[in-house]
Amino acid sequence: MTLPDPTTRPDPWHTLHELLAAMDAEIEQVYVERGIEGVRPRFAYPLIRLAHAGPLTIRELAESLDRSHSATSQTVAAMRKEGLVTSEPGPDARTRRIDLTARGRSLVPFLEAEWRATHATVAELDGEIPYPMTAVVEDVRRALERRSMRQRIRRHLVEPPR
Numbered sequence: 001m002t003l004p005d006p007t008t009r010p011d012p013w014h015t016l017h018e019l020l021a022a023m024d025a026e027i028e029q030v031y032v033e034r035g036i037e038g039v040r041p042r043f044a045y046p047l048i049r050l051a052h053a054g055p056l057t058i059r060e061l062a063e064s065l066d067r068s069h070s071a072t073s074q075t076v077a078a079m080r081k082e083g084l085v086t087s088e089p090g091p092d093a094r095t096r097r098i099d100l101t102a103r104g105r106s107l108v109p110f111l112e113a114e115w116r117a118t119h120a121t122v123a124e125l126d127g128e129i130p131y132p133m134t135a136v137v138e139d140v141r142r143a144l145e146r147r148s149m150r151q152r153i154r155r156h157l158v159e160p161p162r
């Protein structure tokens with residue numbers, strides 16, 4: 001018996017991914033309106049952190065942002081391509097020290113202002129909707145602490161016959 005293609009059903013993640021992408025696009029549009037090209041919203045956090053704590057190795061930066069080494073390394077590569085950071089050999093052959101370029105440093109005051117404005121906007125949105133986004137995230141996190149995503153998937157997983 002062949003089961004139907006499960007990807008023909010609506011993807012429960014789609015609306016969340018679409019919302020986050022739309023919000024990021026709106027933030028990026030704020031940058032473009034200010035004449036800031038080549039800067040993505042995901043750059044703000046590491047650029048601000050580097051301004052306050054840098055230079056840092058990729059591992060140190062990842063830990064300070066609570067991000068994976070891999071994701072941070074990819075973000076650093078994209079920021080380097082845009083001329084926002086430099087990457088120099090670190091204390092040993094396996095590490096790289098990341099620091100802001102003059103361009104990166106010049107953007108930090110605006111990025112800090114945007115960061116604060118974005119957080120104020122999220123608080124404003126939380127006040128407008130009947131069930132705040134931050135509460136939803138916290139409730140989902142607590143539910144997953146009670147029973148992990150993996151445990152929940154295993155409960156519903158029906159292995160195909162061999």
